[in-house]
Amino acid sequence: MFVPAGLHTAAAERRHLDQLAQAGADLFEVGLGSENAALDGPVIQAAYRRALSRGNVLDRTLRAIDHAAGLRPTVLMTYWEPLRRDPKHLARLIADAGATGVMVVDLPTRQQARWHDAAHEAGLHTPRLIPRTTTTAGLPASVARASGWLYAPASTAATGYQGPPDLPALDDFIRRLRAASPLPVVSGVGISTPALAARVAPSANAIVIGTPIVGPLATDPDRAAEVTAAFAQALHAGDSAEHDA
Template identity: 65%
Template sequence: MFLPAGVHEPDVQHRQLDHLARAGADLFEIGLPCANPVLDGRLIRSAYQRALVKGNVLDRTVRAVAHAASLRPTVVMTYWEPVRRHGPERLARLLADAGAAGVMVIDLPHTGALRWHHAAHDAGLSTSHLISRAAADADLPVMVESASGWLYAPASNGLSGFQGPLDLAALAAFTERLRAASPLPVVSGVGISSPDLAARVAPLVDAVVIGTPIVRALLPDPAPAAAVTAAFAQALQTRIGTAQDA
């Protein structure tokens, strides 16, 4: 489950994480807020803006990661701008010390990639890569070469929060291309807007990350998010159980 850090006060965010873990979240992806999240839709942009207005974003993120990591395996999703501003080495060490298993910099520029990967490696963090479905087969080996932990294959080509239909055949074909290029697990998110869609995506990948539906439930009142998480978890568990019985 994806959660943007710092939207609510730390004690509230900790209770949210507790509720989501009990509701069935197997892994947490904590979002480090930034001012221009170019791949995110309106809702997550709004959540990040709320967090930025509160201030102390890095401290709030580290605290959220530490609590999440005490409950479930935890990774961090960020953009390059906060990495550059805080310093790759400092940020990698802070997140690793908080208990993060890995960090995905989804717009990692070529000019900063080597420094970031060295910093993450030295801190013991995995460095997953988001791979565009538009990537050519010839480019995939280079794109996955420095990745570790997992590869992220968006279920939709749109921004986060996309609620339209998904081209599951295209996602399946893309997943096979990634598996031919790398032995890393393939994780999908973006556009998985309902438990039914989550159940349909699950057989195509190794893990599913749910973001906007959880954030939508958290923003006005943190309480309903556990029920939303439980609905997604139930759909995924039912689908996995059905596949194993087949």
């Protein structure tokens, strides 16, 4: 479950995280607000702008991680910009808050060694988002030094895409990722409904839901818990059907 940090007061945010966990979220991906969230669509960009407008976004994010990590395994999702000045220091802060890993979605190639060394020293996993445009020949370099899992976007569009994803192409991409790495494969981006999540689930090891939760979380947090429960029920039903088969 993707949750942008800092949308609400600390007390309200803790309550919302509790509700999402109780509704069925198995993992939290906490988003650190960014002014240039180029891979995200309008809903998550608006959430980031709101979080940034409240100030102290890093402190708020670390507090959110601290609480979320007491409920479910928690990772930070971020862009490179907030980390670039002192990745070693920030990796330690993030680890101390309780995160198990950090996924930097736009990690520059020339910064990969610097970031992975900092994360490894802090004891953090370094999951990697692998663009769908990555060729088979390019996969070994793309997955090198990744740990925790690989993230395979269900859509090539920005987050919040609501059209029909190309599921055969996604299945093929996940197969190629598994041939290149033993890491689990997580999917997200464009998984807009519980029914679609259930269709993608057999191909991936886990599903991350973002925009369908972030929208109501910003305006009606109780509704966010209801949406979370609907996704969880669809995914658990799919797991039961696969097991029975």
